[in-house]
Amino acid sequence: MEKGHEPSSPKRLRRDTPNSWSELPLDLLTSVFERLSFANFHRAKFVCSFWHSASRQIIPKQTSWLILFPRDNDNNNSCTLFNPEEKHKLYKTKDLGEEFAKSLCKATYGSWLLMRDPRFNLYILNIFTRERINLPPVESQLGMTKMERTIDDCFRIISHDHNMISREYIGLYIGPCVFWIDEKTKDYIVIWGLGRWSVVYSKKGDTSWNQIPEISDCCDMVYKDYKLYFSGSGYQCDFRIFDFSRETPQQTFQGIVIMQGLILNHRHGQPGYSHCTVSTKLVVTVNGDVLKVDRIWERKTRICRFFDVYKVYSSESLKNYEKVESLGDEAMLLDLGITVLANDIEGLKRNCIYFSGSLENIIHDKFIFNIETQKMERVHKLDCSSAQLSSARWFLPSFTQT
Incomplete structure (x- = not known):
């Protein structure tokens, strides 16, 4: 050689x-x-x-981050992002504008936020690219409920019931919201509860909000895999599942679920008990089961102490409120209303509930509840205001591969 x-x-x-x-x-x-x-x-x-x-x-790899929103009075128009895998580092987004700082986040999907501005206009915003999609005016409604915007940005709502009796109300409450968006095509669907009157949705290309017939008074919703899981308000409430894979939504299931008060009646109903249920949410698991999650706070301190989880729907039928003692290899993202396989999401622990401090008067920085130990776990001591912590949310950031 x-x-x-x-x-x-x-x-x-x-x-x-x-x-x-x-x-x-x-x-x-x-x-x-x-x-x-x-x-x-x-x-x-x-x-x-x-x-x-x-x-x-x-x-x-996908990851779960905590997003903290700017306060309206601190001349800061950026969000603060916390990655649990980098405990001693905080990120800031680019300036998202003065209007953003005055807006309220109603839901998240990937790196997109559903925002409501001070005039009750809705829009979707990508916090990394700053791409914005304006949604139809909230007063543009197709259905039995009509709405007018007054000069001072109040709203007059006229509702017709099934007997065609008309009732007029002043004011607007945008209830639970969910949405989905395709990162590449920007196809989207946004769904929200219009107070006690109706549930409405809008897709890409729509100029008005379409009302879903015969459902109203929304307590909570989850949107996953083209399905909407809906629960009404009250003790015994309406539970429905809609298929949104077609041009118009099709109802595929209906039943009655006890959403509120279950924990008080079955476990903590003794007079003078020190804890109470402060909120209840629906959560859809990896395999499509539906859970009812009660957030329990201490009456004296008004601080969240633990959660109770019940299975209410599985295999196309209602369940008799089976207590869930473990999530197995899944972790629950309560703000998103879903569970995920913990191994698939960087930084998540199995059998834990990741929640935010978005309820009034529940302001602390722990954000993780371990179901196995029944203990709260602190993510990290964040150097920020209690107001920022109270509106913080877990989200699953994503970047489009270009």
């Missing part, structure tokens, strides 16, 4: 060694990307054009 072709010769080694990071072999680079955390993945793909191209061949 000639010397110039010896594999171990210095000349051959210099020729095979990359001169820069951009010349790493593709298979080695993709192996590196597969091992990176969510944050480091999105940092690394901007090293150079070759790394960016290589990153498109990998599906990055």
